[in-house]
Structures are given as structure tokens and as C-alpha cells.
Amino acid sequence: MIESLYIGGTMIYADYNATAPLRPEARAAMLAAYDLGATNPSSVHKAGRAARAVVEKARSEVGAAIGSRAEDIVFTSGGTESLALAIQGAVVALDGAATLIVSAIEHEAATKAAAHAGVPVETAYVLPTGQVDLDDLRARLAAWDRGLKGTPILVLMLANNETGILQPVAEAAALMREAGGLTVCDAVQGLGKVPVNVALLGVDYLAVSAHKIGGPQGVGALWHRAGAPLKAVLYGGGQERGLRSGTENVAGIAGFGAAVSQSVLELSRYVSLGPRRDAMEARLKAEGGVTVIGEGSPRLAGVSNFARAGFRAETQVMALDLAGVCVSAGSACSSGKVKRSLVLMAMGADDALAESAIRTSFGWNSHPEDFARLTDAWLEAHHRAAPRQQA
């Protein structure tokens, strides 16, 4: 059992999908990299070669975690840049002869990269289960006019950041392949929480980020299938085989490598959060009348998104914050500017539910007691607010 950073203290951190605390292994790897001194991996001298070794070790670690060759991995500044490189870099390589099909529940990093890619964008609908509608995708591809629309490129996440719902990526990628299309997978929330293997997924591009798994912020990677169309979107010194210019963040990359290796080693520990999450949801339903979003769908073990119609999400977040519990309303990047969840709306949730859903997410350093303490705090806040809701 691991000691929580916050247990016994004043705070319970249940916002891992926003960012996870830094793992000690990542911190140690970063400090070791900083201690190398001046580190530019492109320099040919001894110091540069030492930096290069650090970067290449991490590349192998990230590759091992997703079942890929190291050389097919490009380090970036995070998930956002990895998605921009995949989506826009594929479109550029295809000379714009492409149409993007973006699922209705993608993160803004994907939807906005697609919107700025300069080609038509279609929406892949999701079912009320929160999973992409494969029949709709199949029918759309069957009627695809390649002359008019070019290559179809699907953008589909592995696990949703708000609900934790897992997507049928392998099935969708197989449909795309049969239709001569491509698949970009946003695995930012899936990495380190479910097994990720690029060959089994059958995708062409896979975006990952360090800070969701206990690595540092501002580091990520894009895997691309050898031969998949991809051109750079940033130009400069030609680092990362010309696909991502800019001096590598050596210490950050070292931290990413250490974090990803550790998260794969601890996959079963993450999965073991599931029964505690389920027990939390059972109590919240029985005593607080909540609706659990995506309850019947395959989900990440450490995520619970639940709603209590009439109890506004921002009120819940503030009440929990006062009780020393950190959670999010809506997606992480919209925390602070709480708005109705587009993900829940895409799943067909009504306004009352979409306005009252909060996301709790646990991870590598969560303490088993965090679930019960969060439940107690939420029920107390709910009971306090209940008379006002009825008024």
C-alpha cells in the first residue's frame, strides 16, 4: 500500500485526470538528468552524447510501454502538441486530400487541431453508452466518395477524460483500414491505466502525455506507424527526425520514461482501484441519489463521473474544495470556467444532468481511504444543500 501525499493532512486529491502528482521515479530521473549539466542531445561532444543517451533510453521506455519500436516515437511538449502533429501533419502529408472524422467526445486538443487543419471535419456520433457508434461509422465509410472527400481520417480517444469510458478503438481502426483510411488515437488518458499496444489497436498514430501518469508536465510523445503519412508542423533545427524541431526537454523526457515504465509495472494496482470506486458509487447512489455516468460501459478503474440533478456541479466542486477534496466539474481544461459538459450532451444527457455532473479521478498515489472520505464529504455537502434545492 502506498502512502498518499495528502492522507492525514488536509487534502484529498481526486483529480488525476487533470494532472497526476509526480512519481518519485520520475523525479529521480529528472534530477539525474539535470545533474548531467549542460544537455543538448544534438551536440556531438561528450555532454551532448550523455544527453542523447538519456533521451534514447526514454524513447525505448515509451516504446516498450506501447509495444512499438523506439524509432517510431517523436517527443513533443505534451498531448496537445502530439495531437496537432498527428492530425495536421497527416493532412499536410496528404496534400489536404482528406476529411477528418472526429468523435463527438474528443478533447478540445483534438477537436481544435482538426478545426484548424484546413480540411472538412465530420462528427462521429456516440451512443448513449458513451461509446462511438460503429454502425454509423461503417455506413459513412461505405458511402465514402474518395474523389470528393479524399482519405478519411478518424480521430478517436482510447479513454474519455471526463467519464473514463473506453472506446472500441481496435474495431473502429479496423473499419478505417478496410476503407483505406487512417486512425489517430488520443491515448493520453488510457496510457498507464489500461494495456496499450499499437499493433493490437491497429491505429496509425497514437498521442500520449507524461503528466497524466505521474511524469512531468509539458512532455508528451506521438507514435506513428512506419510509413503512415506524416509531415512536420513545426520547423527549425530538424530534431526528432525532422518531425519536431526544437531542443528536446531532456530532463522532462527522462521523467516521462521513468513514469511510463513505472505506470506499466503498476497497472494492476491501478486496476485494483475499481472495486473501491464501485463501492463509492454504490453509496453515493443509495444515500445521495446520484446517477453514475457510463455505469454500464467499460471504464477506467479510477474514474467516476456522477451527477445529482439540481445540485449544480460548481456548487459541488466548491463544497468539496472547502472540505479539502479536489475534484473537477466538466473537463479538466474547463475547470475554473465551469460549463455544461459537451461530452455528456453528446451522450444524450439532459441539461439537468449535464449541469450537475462532477468528475472524480484517482491514481497511482490515491489512498484506499480517499474514496470513503470523498463520499462522506460529498454526502455531507449534499445533505446541507438538499433543503435549498427543494426550496
Ligand code: PLP
Ligand atoms: N487529450 C486528453 C484526453 C486529455 O485529457 C488531455 C489533457 O487534459 C489532453 C489530450 C492534452 O494533453 P496535455 O495536457 O499533455 O497537452
